[in-house]
Amino acid sequence: MKKRLLSFVTIQAVALLIGALSFQSFGQGTKPCCEELVNAFGPASSSKPVLLRRLGTSPQFGEIPQHTSKSAYDHLKKVHTRNLKGSRQEMDRFLRLLGYSGLNDPSFTVDKITPAILPKGKIGWMGGYSRGHQYKWSVLGNPFPTFKIVSKDGKCHAYIMKKCGNAFFDPNEQICPDPKVPCKTQELSFAGDGSIKAGDVINTTQTLPIIGTYNDKKLCIGEQTVGVRLTYELSAEGQVNYARTFQVCDYGTNAPTSLNMPVLMEYEISASNVTLGGENGGSLQVPLTKKQYNRMRKLYSACPADVAAPTAASALVANKVSNFSEGSVAPAVSNNLTTTENCVRQTLSLSGNGEVADVSAKSSTQEVTVIGRYIKEGKLKKGETADKYRCLGTYSLPANSQVQYNLKGNSKIEHVIEVCDNGNVNPNESITVPMTINTEFTKQDVMVGDYGKVYIPLTKKQYKKVSKIYGRCCADGSTKCF
Numbered sequence: 510m511k512k513r514l515l516s517f518v519t520i521q522a523v524a525l526l527i528g529a530l531s532f533q534s535f536g537q538g539t540k541p542c543c544e545e546l547v548n549a550f551g552p553a554s555s556s557k558p559v560l561l562r563r564l565g566t567s568p569q570f571g572e573i574p575q576h577t578s579k580s581a582y583d584h585l586k587k588v589h590t591r592n593l594k595g596s597r598q599e600m601d602r603f604l605r606l607l608g609y610s611g612l613n614d615p616s617f618t619v620d621k622i623t624p625a626i627l628p629k630g631k632i633g634w635m636g637g638y639s640r641g642h643q644y645k646w647s648v649l650g651n652p653f654p655t656f657k658i659v660s661k662d663g664k665c666h667a668y669i670m671k672k673c674g675n676a677f678f679d680p681n682e683q684i685c686p687d688p689k690v691p692c693k694t695q696e697l698s699f700a701g702d703g704s705i706k707a708g709d710v711i712n713t714t715q716t717l718p719i720i721g722t723y724n725d726k727k728l729c730i731g732e733q734t735v736g737v738r739l740t741y742e743l744s745a746e747g748q749v750n751y752a753r754t755f756q757v758c759d760y761g762t763n764a765p766t767s768l769n770m771p772v773l774m775e776y777e778i779s780a781s782n783v784t785l786g787g788e789n790g791g792s793l794q795v796p797l798t799k800k801q802y803n804r805m806r807k808l809y810s811a812c813p814a815d816v817a818a819p820t821a822a823s824a825l826v827a828n829k830v831s832n833f834s835e836g837s838v839a840p841a842v843s844n845n846l847t848t849t850e851n852c853v854r855q856t857l858s859l860s861g862n863g864e865v866a867d868v869s870a871k872s873s874t875q876e877v878t879v880i881g882r883y884i885k886e887g888k889l890k891k892g893e894t895a896d897k898y899r900c901l902g903t904y905s906l907p908a909n910s911q912v913q914y915n916l917k918g919n920s921k922i923e924h925v926i927e928v929c930d931n932g933n934v935n936p937n938e939s940i941t942v943p944m945t946i947n948t949e950f951t952k953q954d955v956m957v958g959d960y961g962k963v964y965i966p967l968t969k970k971q972y973k974k975v976s977k978i979y980g981r982c983c984a985d986g987s988t989k990c991f
Contacts, residue, residue, distance in 0.1 A: 570674030787907030
């Protein structure tokens, strides 16, 4: 793209004359101010911009003392009065581009100046370069304080930098209406998704009664406080999908028809619990043979008929919440291709939100090995260990786990379009887009005791008795001890 250059302050007389001629038609009210600015500075360039990491090496109107509107206004008045290096003529030309007759135009007041910060990466035409103070396509390497100078009609603007007083113009911030620009009906779609995968381990304890059973007889072998580990993994996905037709200004370029909306997901586990024993009253049932029962009843008492299980954790209330945003109703749009006398910029603020709150419940059966442990006191034989173990068998233990969770998703995006002005265009329109959330607990496992082993203490007498009906084993339940 051909580089557009504008001479304001010139060192050479020829350059000054050319600059004067180039401004003769500007500021006469025959064209919109934004068109004046684009014609003078140049449209957006495809060339590589000059990187500016600091300002002040080639000042245009000089450094402005304070970052306030009044300070900028007073400074420009002072520079205009002193007319150093032809700054008066240069400043008046700049303001004529914005629709004023010059700095002394009664309409140019302090309220036409607003302090601002131009961010790092901002691209535009920057004045005050080398010989002739020509404008060049530049990119800011740092954020810089500036002053936004609004046009007389309030429809366009340019900037003057605080550090150097140099003018700055971003053509991408301007929209110049063209009476010959046609309208067309175009559908814009906004879609996106986001997902999370999470998991954790929740550790707790529970009192587990161990009851030996033979026919309808029960022996209370004891109550053991056992560790309970609940491991879960979940995945969730949120999606937004919205489409809407607009009457846009058709400049013959291929404007994007679809935009991505990033979806952010977050989750919270508000409560969890595990209930052991199921219909067995929260206990571990150990079936006994007749021989085992006859020997065990000499060691343990019969359970009372109304034996009560320890109070289990209350079941979580499935406080189900399922809220999803629903798309805004789109107004009717004519499909007729028309010609517009004005195009306006419309900022679309799109947002979608969703929430799911529920309880994930799972029933499972755990295999639990009961191991009796006796600690021998006194002198030990050579190579003998104090800890003695007897495996009382492996049994099935029902387990119910619950996890109460809350999932939220949100998505926001702003997009600026140029639409045909029908007199009812909302310059800032908020649109709600529909969102859906899907979730799944891919893992919800329970482990009881020490990796499925529950230890009960044995006295010396009990150890000898159970040794006659149960085999010796190792601490981990295996039969080969090292």
